[in-house]
Amino acid sequence: MRKLSKVSIYLCVIFICLLCLIPFLVLIILSLNSPQRVFYEGNMFIPDFYLKNFAEGWVKSNIGSAMINSAFITALALIIIVLLCSMAAYTIARFKYRFNTLIFAVFISCMMIPGIINTVPLYTLMIKLHAVNTLWGMALVCAALAIPQSTFVFHGFIKSLPRELEESAIIDGCSWFSSFWRIVFPLLKPAASAIIILNGFGIWNNYSQAVFFLQDSKKHNVPQALSVYFQQFAGAKWNLMAATAVIAIVPVILAFLLFQKNLIRGLTEGALKG
Template identity: 75%
Template sequence: MKKLYLLIRYLLIAFVCGACLTPFLVLLILSLNTPKRNFYEGNMFIPDFYFKNFVEGWHKSNIGRAMINSGIITIVSVVLIVALAAMAGYAIARFGNKINMLIYSILLGCMMIPGIINTVPLYTLMIKIKAVNTLWGMACVCATLALPQAVFVFTGFVRSLPKEIEEAAIIDGCSYTKVFWRIIFPLLKPSISAVVILNGFGIWNNYSQAVFFLQDSSKHNVPQALSVYFQQFAGAKWNLMAATAVIAIIPVVTAFLIFQKNLMKGLTEGALKG
């Protein structure tokens, strides 16, 4: 009976994994087909290995410029999120006075509000500070929208750390600032990885805010560049569209492979004692 249960469980896991990976496999196969071949012709799972699609897609789609833009926005946003949310999480976890808990409650409430609702007031503010069509302005928007969730993760993780670690350092003469940066922050690596993955992917693939705040074509991020490129062909050249999409996915997959080991650890440890 136990072996049958394990077999069913593994079959279900294999089915779910297959269902998730099949669209990416099809996308990769389409990207390797020749221009003359329609996506529904021949064996769907046997490509032509036509690698010129990637070269042509790279030059025609402006995806290189868009990837640089997305990279700058993502890196700046993630740095702001990690630095600000980690400090806020430490303060809330260790100094649970009424003001800090009120701020924490407000941040938790903000997690329930869809970011697209704030687009109109944000756009008004961005115009006043002349941040429309700027990468730094988009980075600030993304960081602001992601801060509540990041503070929640860091607060839970800091609460799981023993207070004796920092108390010993304070007795030795360290200030709370030094304790945080020298002792607590290095221990936050698992939660940092979780925050980077959860928010970094969303910022890289952000389209709903970018379409408002990055209207200049030279400032487009990856989703905008892909959208414009796909509209040009409107389904006529599946091979080029698929090749360009594969190029855009590579940085995301690479980042996930780097940080995925600490993802579950950062989420579960914070959740268990948060």
């Protein structure tokens, strides 16, 4: 019975993996088909390996400029998130101030509010800051929406670290601020990796806020560029649209492969005492 249950579990896992991979497989096959090829004609699982789709899609979609914009927005937002949230989580986890519990409860409550609800007040604030149609303004918006969840993850991870690490550094003459940057912050690599993956993908693929804050075509991010490009062809050239989508996915896959080793560790260790 145990062997049968293990086999059934493995079959379920394989089935779920196949369900997740089939859309990407179809996308890759479409991106490699020639312009004359109709997807449902012939053997749909054997592409034509027409590589010119990628070159043509790169030129016509302006996806290269959009990827640079998305990379800048994502990098700046993640730097802000990691620095601010790690310091906020450390203060809440290590110091028993009067309103620490209330502040942490506010962070948790903000996690339950959909980001789209904050778009109107954020847009009003961005107008006053002259940050609409700027990449740094979009990065601030993305960072603000990700701060509650990131602080929660950092808080749980810091609570799992022994307090004696900082206390020994303070005995040796370090301040709390110095002990955080020298002792604690280097140990937050797994949590930071988890936060970078969880928030990085969302920022890279952000469309709902980008429509409001990046109206200039020169400042479009990847989802906006793909949307405009897809509207031009309206389903007439699936091969070019699929090739452009594959190009846009590559940086996300590379980022995941770079940080995935620390993803599970950052989430599980943070959940032990969070």
